[in-house]
Amino acid sequence: MNILASFRLWLCAVVLVAVAAVVVTPSGSTWQSRVAHLESLVRCPSCTDLSVAQSTQSSSLAVRAQITSMVKAGQSDTAILTTIERSYGANILLSPSTGGLGVLLWAGPLAVVVGATAIGLRLRKRR
C-alpha cells in the first residue's frame, strides 16, 4: 500500500493513461463525421432550437441531403456553411461566424476568465 501513497506515482499513471487515451482516439475525420459535425451547426429551418441533425422535419432532411452531397463533392466546411447561409440567411447557423461582431460572443467568456484570474490574484495578494 505504501507505493500507492505516492502522489508522484499517481500523477505519472494519470499522464500515461492520458497519453494512451489520446493515442487511441480515432483521428482524422471520415466524411460521416464531417457531415455529423456540420449538421450540428445548422439550425433546422422550421424549428427554433434544434439542429438539422436532431430534427426530422422535411426542411431539415433537405438540408441534410445537401450537406451530404456537398461533403462528398469535396467542398470545405466553410464553403458549405456559406452556401447554406446564402439560402436561408445568417440565422440558420447555430453559432454566429466569429468575424465581425461575432467576436464579441467569444470575447465574453474570455473576459470572464481574465476577470476570474484577476480576482484570484487579488485575493492571493491580500493574505
Add this chain to the structure above:
Amino acid sequence: MKRSIALGALATLLVVGALSWFLLTRQPISASSVQSPLLGKVAPAVSGAELGGGTFSLAAHRGDVVVVNFWSSWCEPCKQEAPNLSTFAWQQRAHKVFVIGVVFNDTVASAETFARYYGSLYPSVIDAQGAIAFHYGVTSPPTTFVINAKGIVAATLVGPTTVAQLTQVVNRVAQ
C-alpha cells in the same frame, strides 16, 4: 476599501442600466419581419421534370415575371391556396406572368393526386432531394417567390396567398 465597493456598484449600475434600457427598447418579434436573404439577388435555378411529363427551366422564362410556389400535398394551407394559384395563373396567362409550382418533400404519387384534385392550371416541378427548396431557403410550405423579368427575386411570401395579394405584388414587380 470603500472605493472598490462604490466602483463596483457604479459599474454594475451602468451595465444593468444599459441592458435594461436596451431590452426596454426592443420590439416583439413578428413572423413577417424575417426577410428572405434572396431578395434582390439572382434567383437560383428551378429546373427539372414536371408532374405529368415535360421539363421546366427558369432560364427559359427570362423576360416573364415568374411566380415560384413551393407546396406539398400534406400541408393544410397549401390546400387553401391551390385554387387561388390556379385562378391567378389563368387570369395572367396572357400577361407575361408564369406560375410554376415546386413540390416540397413529397411523393410523386401524392403530388399528382393533389394537383389533379385541385385542377391545377399551372405546372409543377418535382424537386429531387429537396435541392431547389434548399437553394431557395424554404423553411415550410407554402412559400412563394416572385421573380422579375430580369431574373432577380423581387418578393417573397410565406403562407397561403390570395389572388388579390398576388396580383398586387406582381403589378408592383412588373414596373
Add this chain to the structure above:
Amino acid sequence: MTLVWLGRISIYLACFAALGGIGAQVLTLRRGTPSRALLWSVVSLVGVASAFVVMEFAFVTHNFSLAYVAENNATFTPLLYSLTGVWSALEGSILLWSLVLGGLLSAVVVRYRREASDPVVVWATLVMFVVAAFFLLVMAGPADPFVHNPAHVLQGQGPNALLQDNILVAIHPPLLYTGFVGFTVPFAFAIAMLATGRVHERWPLEQRHWTVLAWGALSVGIVLGSWWSYQVLGWGGFWGWDPVENAALLPWLTATAYIHSVVVQDRRGLFRVWNLSLAVATFALTILGTFFTRSGVLQSVHAFASSTLGPVLISFFFVTVGLGVALIAWRGDALRTATGVEHPLSREGLFVANNIVFVGFAIVVLLGTVFPLLYQAINGVQVTVGTPYFAAIAGPAGIFLLALMAVAPVVPWRSVSGATTWSRIRTTAWVSLATTVVLLLAGVHHWPVLVAVFLAVAAAGAATRTLVGVVQAARQRGDLWSAWRAPSTAGMVVHLGVVLLAIGIVVSTSYTSRSEVTLASGQRTVVGGQTIGFGGFAQVSNALEHQTQLVVTVGGRTIRPAITTFNGRSSQSVGTPAIDSNLLRDVYVTFDAIGQNSSVSGAQVQTGVAAGSVVLGVTVEPLLAWLWIGGLFIGFGSALSMGRRRHRDEVGQ
C-alpha cells in the same frame, strides 16, 4: 359575468391588502405601531386564493364567458388538463405566481410572528408586500385574467396540444414557480439587513434556509421540465439552450453560488457584501426571466404570447437592481471584514473558485441569450446563438466544477497542506484512475467522456467519504438518526445527485445514435444495437384526441409511438414519442413518416416508401435515465436540508 367580477374583486382585495401591508409596515418602522403584517398578508392571500379558485372553477365548468377560458379550455378537456389549463398561458401564469408569492409571504410572517416588531422582519415583510403588490397590480391592469368574452361561444379552443399530453404539466410549473418566487425571501432579507445594518446576526442563516428551499424546488422543477420536454417534443433531447430555458437557469446558477459562499460567511464571516449582492442578483434574475418569457422579444418554444408587460417587467428589474446596489454601496463599508481568504487551497478558497465559475457561467449564458438582439440592433441581421456555443462553454465549466467537487469536501477551512489533501483523496484518486483505464480498455475512446467519468468518480468519492465520516461520528455518539441532520449530509447527497446528472448528460450526449428505419408490418431490424420491430397500426380515440399508434417492439417490450390529433385548436397534430427506458439506455422512437397513398392525418408521406410501411425515428441514448435519478437525489438532498436544525451547535458539531 359574475365570475368576471368575482375574480376581479378578489384581485382588487388582494392588491388593496398588499398596499395596506406596505403602509402598515412603514408605520411600524416609523412610529413603532404593532405590526399588522399577519392580518394584511392573510387577507391578501385569501384574495389571491379566491381569484385562483374562481379561475379553476371557470375552467372545470368550461365557462367560456371568460376569454381566458375560451382560449385555453374546451368542453371535452379532461379534468386534469382543465385544472392545469389555468397556468398554461400568460395571465394565468401570473395568477399562479401571485398565489405562490402570497402563500410565501404569509408563511414568512407566520414564521417570524414572535419577532414581528423586529425592524429586520418588518423591512423584509415590507419588501415582500411591495413585490406582491407589483404582481397584483399587473394582474389588476395589463395582464387581467378575468376579461369577459363578448362572443357567446359554445366551444373553446382547448389547451395547446403539447400541454395536454403529459401529467408533468401539473407538477413542473408549480414547482418552478415555487423556486422562482422563493428567491423573493432571501432578497427581502438582504434588503432588510442592509436597511437596518444588521448583518452580523442569525438572519443570514435564516436567509440561507429559505434559499435552499427555493433552490431545491427550482432544481427539481428544471429537471422535471427537461424530462417533460424529453417525453413530448420528439427529438430525444432534454435541453435546447432556448432563451426561456436559459432564463430559468440564470437565477439557479447565482443561487447555487450563494448557497456555497454563504457557508463561508457562516463559518468565517467573510464575503458579506458578495452574498448580499448574490441574493439581490438571484431575485433580479427571476424578474429578468419573467421578462424574457413574456415580452416576446426573444423567440422561444416556451414563451408565452408577447404582451405589453415587457416594459413593466424590465423596469421592475432595473429598480430592483438599482435599489440593491444603492443599499450595498451605502452600507458596504461597514460590512467589510479585516480577514480574508488565507490560502487558495482551503475550503473558502475553493468556494471562491466555485463562485467564479457559477457567476462567470451565468454572465456568459446571459450574453449568449441577449446576443442576437445586440447583433440585430447593430448589424440589422438576425443571428442565432444555440447549442454549439453554450455547450462549448458548459463543457469546460462542468469539468472544472466536477474537479472542485472532488477536492473541496476533503479540504478543511483556512488552509491545508498538499500532503494532507493527497492523503485524504488518495484512495478515490486511484479508484478514479482505475475506472478510467477500465473504460479505455472497454472501448470508450471519447476523451471528454473519460475526463468526465474520471472526475465524476472522484467527486462521488469525496462525497461518499464525507458521508461515511458523518455516519461514523453519529454512531460514536450513539445516535445514528442524527446523521440525516448533520450539516454536510444534505450537501453531499446533492453532490452525488449532481455527479449522476453529469455522467448522464456527458454519456448520453456523446453516444447518442439517431437513425431512421423503414419497416413493413411484421418486419424487424437491428439498429443502434437494439432490435426494433413494427407490428402494425392501432387507432385510439377519446373525446380529447385521436391517436394513430404504431405497435413497435424494442427487444421484448412493446411501445406505441403515435401521431395525435387533438380536437379543438384547428385540429393540431403532434407526434407522440414512445420511450423504452432502463438504467443502461433509453430507446426513443418516433413515428416519422408513412408510405405512399396513406391517409393518416398529420403524418408525413415519404418518397420511396411502400404503402403500409412506416418510417421510424430511433434514437438510442445510453445512461439517460441517470439524469432523472440524479434529479431525484438533488431533490432528496434539498429536502434533507430542510430538516436540519438551524444552528450548527445544536447538532453537536
